[in-house]
Amino acid sequence: MKYFEPHVHMISRTTDDYERMAAAGIIGVVEPAFWQGQPRTSAGTFIDYFDALIGWERFRASQFGIRHYCTIGLNPKEANNIAMAEEVIKILPRYLAKDGVVAVGEVGYDDISNAEERFFAEQLQLAKAFELPVLVHTPHRDKVKGTERTLALIKEIGLNPEMVVVDHLNEITIDLVIDTGCWKGHSVYPETKMSEARMIELLKRYGTDKMIVNSAADWGVSDPLKVPKVGQAMLAAGYDTTEVEKVLFENPINFFAQSGRIAIADVTRPLIDQTQLHEDNSALRGQSPIIEAEAEQTS
Amino acid sequence: MSNNLNELALLLQKSCSSQQWQQFTTYQQQLKESHYALSNLQIILASLRRKVGSQSLSTSIDIDDGTVKHWKTDELARVYCILTTQYYHSHCADALLGQLYTQGDEYEREAILKGLWLLDPKGQKSTLAIDAARTNIVTLFSAIGQLNPYPARHFNQEAFNQLTLKTLFLGLDINCILGLKKRLNSSMSRMCFDYLRERIAANRAIPTSIWQAINLKHTPVAEDFFIQFLQNKNPQHHANILSSLKNQTIPATILSVLTKSEKKHLQAIPR
Numbered sequence A: 001m002k003y004f005e006p007h008v009h010m011i012s013r014t015t016d017d018y019e020r021m022a023a024a025g026i027i028g029v030v031e032p033a034f035w036q037g038q039p040r041t042s043a044g045t046f047i048d049y050f051d052a053l054i055g056w057e058r059f060r061a062s063q064f065g066i067r068h069y070c071t072i073g074l075n076p077k078e079a080n081n082i083a084m085a086e087e088v089i090k091i092l093p094r095y096l097a098k099d100g101v102v103a104v105g106e107v108g109y110d111d112i113s114n115a116e117e118r119f120f121a122e123q124l125q126l127a128k129a130f131e132l133p134v135l136v137h138t139p140h141r142d143k144v145k146g147t148e149r150t151l152a153l154i155k156e157i158g159l160n161p162e163m164v165v166v167d168h169l170n171e172i173t174i175d176l177v178i179d180t181g182c183w184k185g186h187s188v189y190p191e192t193k194m195s196e197a198r199m200i201e202l203l204k205r206y207g208t209d210k211m212i213v214n215s216a217a218d219w220g221v222s223d224p225l226k227v228p229k230v231g232q233a234m235l236a237a238g239y240d241t242t243e244v245e246k247v248l249f250e251n252p253i254n255f256f257a258q259s260g261r262i263a264i265a266d267v268t269r270p271l272i273d274q275t276q277l278h279e280d281n282s283a284l285r286g287q288s289p290i291i292e293a294e295a296e297q298t299s
Numbered sequence B: 001m002s003n004n005l006n007e008l009a010l011l012l013q014k015s016c017s018s019q020q021w022q023q024f025t026t027y028q029q030q031l032k033e034s035h036y037a038l039s040n041l042q043i044i045l046a047s048l049r050r051k052v053g054s055q056s057l058s059t060s061i062d063i064d065d066g067t068v069k070h071w072k073t074d075e076l077a078r079v080y081c082i083l084t085t086q087y088y089h090s091h092c093a094d095a096l097l098g099q100l101y102t103q104g105d106e107y108e109r110e111a112i113l114k115g116l117w118l119l120d121p122k123g124q125k126s127t128l129a130i131d132a133a134r135t136n137i138v139t140l141f142s143a144i145g146q147l148n149p150y151p152a153r154h155f156n157q158e159a160f161n162q163l164t165l166k167t168l169f170l171g172l173d174i175n176c177i178l179g180l181k182k183r184l185n186s187s188m189s190r191m192c193f194d195y196l197r198e199r200i201a202a203n204r205a206i207p208t209s210i211w212q213a214i215n216l217k218h219t220p221v222a223e224d225f226f227i228q229f230l231q232n233k234n235p236q237h238h239a240n241i242l243s244s245l246k247n248q249t250i251p252a253t254i255l256s257v258l259t260k261s262e263k264k265h266l267q268a269i270p271r
């Protein structure tokens, strides 16, 4: 079985996680830009962070046979420092043009403040200009109101709902999204938010179209193996492998494929192929191969 | 320069589909005509991979004592766009490379490094290149360190030696460092010998090209290892040792373990 993890903050995870994720069948991840956990002291730290997402983290993932993509955006939590947020908005365009960037995100509301709304709207406009999909974070508190305002703003800006995934949904908020045309994201957490069993119930009730599942694993208590675990739970609940791969591999890739920068055919186990760079030499000679040989690959 | 540009453009055209080429020429027109703006150039550079693809070049060409080979179409397209910007907007050429490099993603950076001997023929950006060679991203490192004439031309000795040692350390082949033989020096020889000793002591695989950076004139203590690895008959070690000895005065102890044909090959038959 192959899996795609559409929302995980790998920068805060260890190489053990990469190893376990690869072993569990995850062959691609999307890492949304999010907040740092503590206040930033300058806009420069965003540059370093975004650079890590399009450079070092992508390389790190490839060492474990995982394709890494990212979304770039100003997180709602960090939108409330207005002076800094204004600076960040100015540097976003050059990142939104980069190859590994498959969406704008995560953007949205957290405290549902005016500043959050302003920068959320500005980033929706950027998404329109760069023809990129949007990954929208819905707040953990006052979730219903936050989700309603999100959907209203998308309409107001005139964004095609097909280009939006509304994330961190639960049994209550999914009803608000179900008829909008937006994609539906669900974060399966060890304790809060969603569990595997509840996720199965949602799939049974709402079907598998445009349904997306992620772990949203970060530096908090979270589990980067939740996508494969939902896969196991789906099989146990009677879904067949085609349906599992539809929800946990194809759906998320097809959503991000609207960027024109990722496609199902691209998401295969990467090989660090130095000979591709320099065909005259066997470049990684002498080093035990970091990635398994092509012949040993599954799927 | 404009001659070079023509040749590079032709190479790119031959390596692209007609649709890719058409997209590329549209960008070219924009770059020539527009008022120079870094942000425009950056967005064009960032999009190029999606426009011209990332396939191997259909052939290779020699320019300015170097060879454009082992590049991908996106890399050639990016280097070409920067070269034309330098050409048409020479007043801002100075700061351009540094900004594009720092603000590029790893693919853009690789392209700039691969083309640096064309983009910076005078070696004014050697600090940037030396810093780039400190990366642990193997593909990025290879872009400056492998099959690239820039380091031998513009790195100081200390940086060139570090590049050589790091190439071994990353498991890459130092035969692909252009100009290595010319730049071999006593401290490089000593550093690589120390690395060899460490690997042997730790019972770890020995990079087979390491012999190319050790000269017995500078590091006579390496003699025993030369003999030991000549005798163990691993063909890659063997070939690299012989090739390294070709430029050296060969001590009698080593001569005594060489076959007649090897001696002949090295033209080292004692009188």
Ligand SMILES: [Zn+2]
Pocket: A007, A009, A032, A034, A106, A216
């Ligand atoms: Zn998140």
